[in-house]
Each structure stands twice: as C-alpha cells, then as structure tokens.
Amino acid sequence: MNSPENEPHSRHDHRELGRDLDLFAGDPIVGSGLPLWLPAGSVIRDELERLARDIARADGCVSVHTPVLGKRALFEKSGHWAKFADDMFPPMALSDELPGDQLVLRPANCPHHAMIYASRQRSYRELPIRLNELAPMFRAERSGVVSGLTRVRQINLDDTHVFCRPDQVADEAESALRSALYAQRVLGLAVDYVRLSLPDDGPGYLGDPAVWADAGEALRRAAVAVDLASYGLEVVEAPGEAAFYGPKLDLQVIDGNGHEETIATVQLDFVQPQRFNLVYDGPHDRKEQVVMIHRGTVGSMERVTAALLERYDGRMPLWLNPIQLSVLPVSESVDAISREFVDTLVARGLRAQLDAAGSLGARIRNARARRDYAFAVIGDAEAADGSVQVNDVFAGYRGSLPREDVADILADAYAARSAPTWPKPAE
C-alpha cells in the first residue's frame, strides 16, 4: 500500500480512477452499464445534485417528482416510441392487456413533465412554469458497448422543462444559457463555443416557418444578452443542426482528437406541445399553444462525473472532494487534540477525517494516493499553540496556521464552491 507503484498516476481514465479511488463499482450479476455508486462516489454525486438544485431554484424552477415508468401509449403519443423504440427496454406486459397499456422504462423525462403541465388549466398570466427534476431515464445499450460512466443504461439527468409564451422565449433562453455556462464554470469544465443550431432549407422541420424564424431570432438575442465574450466564447450559427422539433443553443466541447460533443443544451420544442395539446388561456379568451423548452445545467450525473475525474485526475476541488481534510497526528500524545479538531470541522459541515494508524510518512502518502483535497499535521508544538501544518495538495499551498483559521477558511471556501483563500506568504 505504501510503495509508489500503488499510487494512482496521471491516467486520465475515469474507469481506473473510479476503481482505484473506490468511487463506483460494477458486478456482472447486477448487469453491465449499471454502475454502483460507492460512498465516496456518492459524495461527488450528492454535491453535483445540490449544485443542480441550487441553480434550478435560483432560476425560479419548482421541483417535481415523476415515475420512471409510463404506459407505452404515453411514449407513442410523444413520438419516442416511433423514433427510439430500438433504444428502449422491451415493454412489460402485466396481463393480457392492450399493447398501449404495457409499461415501459422511460427514454426521456419530457412526457411526464408535459403531463404535469396538462394536469390543469393554465392562464397566460401564470407563465412561465419551470419544472425541474433530477431523474433517471433509460437506454437499452448492448452489453458490448457499455463502459464506465459514459455509456450506461440508466442516465440520471438534471432536467428542466420550461413552459412559456412565445414572447417569453428570449428571456427564458437567456436565463437557461447563463445558468448552463455558470454550472460549467463552477465545475471547472471547459466550453469551446456556443452553437446556435438552426434549420436549413430542407424539409422535415415540423411547424410554421414563421414560428421557426422568430424562435431562431429569440435564441440569437439570448446569446447576445448573455455577453459570451465575457466568457471568452463566441456563438457559431449552424444551419441544418436543429432538431426536427425546434432550434437550440448548444454548449460545445472539442477534445484533443477533434471530436465534438454537446454538453448542455437549450432546446425549443414546438412538437411536444402539439402532440399533447399543451395550451393556455390567452388574453382574448382563446386557447394558445405553449412553447416548451428543454434545458439542462449540470447535465447527467454519469457524464459530468467522468469528465470531472479525468479533468482533475481524481483530485477533486474542495467542494466536490469526498475527503476535504485528513488530519494526521504525529504521535499518540496528540490524538485527542487532533480528534477534537476533526470534530470541529465535521460540526461545521466539512468532510474531515482522522487518520492516526501507521507511520506519518505512510499516512501522508495515503492521503495523496486517495486524492484527499488537503491534509493537516498536528505535533506537540502545534497541539500546544493551537496551530496546524496545512498542506493543500490541490492548490500547492503549505503553511502553519491557527486551527480556528483553517476551519474558517475551509468552511468559507466550501460554502462558495471556490478554492480556499490561504494567507500569504506561504511557508
């Protein structure tokens, strides 16, 4: 355990990091593509869920909970059955009921949210309505292609659906884009550019061309309002990249091999409202069709965790790290004081742990190998004067500081999801 060979090196593969750091596991009897989140991995996921919830709440979203199952008829109505049946798990027949009554695991959360909107009459004055849920959806991936966290059979997605009037689309798209960019910035994940995906001259785009033109313009205005230049980003218009059901704004990343991926999207949808007859009472007592916007910020828990592990080589930033500070007493005589310090940190909501067994050198190596955010050493001198030797491995900072100050600095940084502000000069 103490030899350098056992320390994880810069591998940049989330599957190895996940195994070495005890973040997630898999077992053939559970099934491939169905990762088990171990306690340390669950800390990361809980933090990501908390970030997603905080952003959704600040954006005026309300929380909803919907079942992972629905009748086949629901997905026939939404169009998923016709388009994605091959990627869905086979329907479950409970008795000799009609095919439409069979239950399926959902391939997307949108139809359930559409039915929440449709659950009562809506007035133009109560719009927009923003429904947020961090919910699982399912893909019948073949066992040969599933891999780590990036190809899985259950995807846990931070998912919001906004229902609004056409005149509210620009504001809603702006807020969604701003929040998606904010989330990626907090996570420390790069965005390369924003793509405005529009229709081309071809057929196959559902709905009124005038509505499409207005929606494209609304998204263009939203991208301008967000001031992408302040993020070092520009918007690139891409005719032909729109989905058949509406134009969208995509956050794009390009990897070292030139492979491009969409990591968050603000997607307008004119089709689901039509299929589900999602309407509101307009100002002139006429029923009008609502606009649906699919938006995400943090993304899927699986994809973002894999990206973060590879981005940070397993050593997560303070707010995400399963062990924010490990406290290492030099000798047994300072165990009690060290434990007291750990208790103080834990009482303040920090993830601190006492690591007392074995030689100090081995414990320091273990803290580094575990990718703890930081570790702190307490010897007789520190015990006597109330200080601690801090080593912030993530930031490359070392210093001797009062224990009270260390608790304050870590608690402030954690609350702000930022790096700790250690006093200068560093030792």
Ligand SMILES: [Zn+2]
């Ligand atoms: Zn959706």
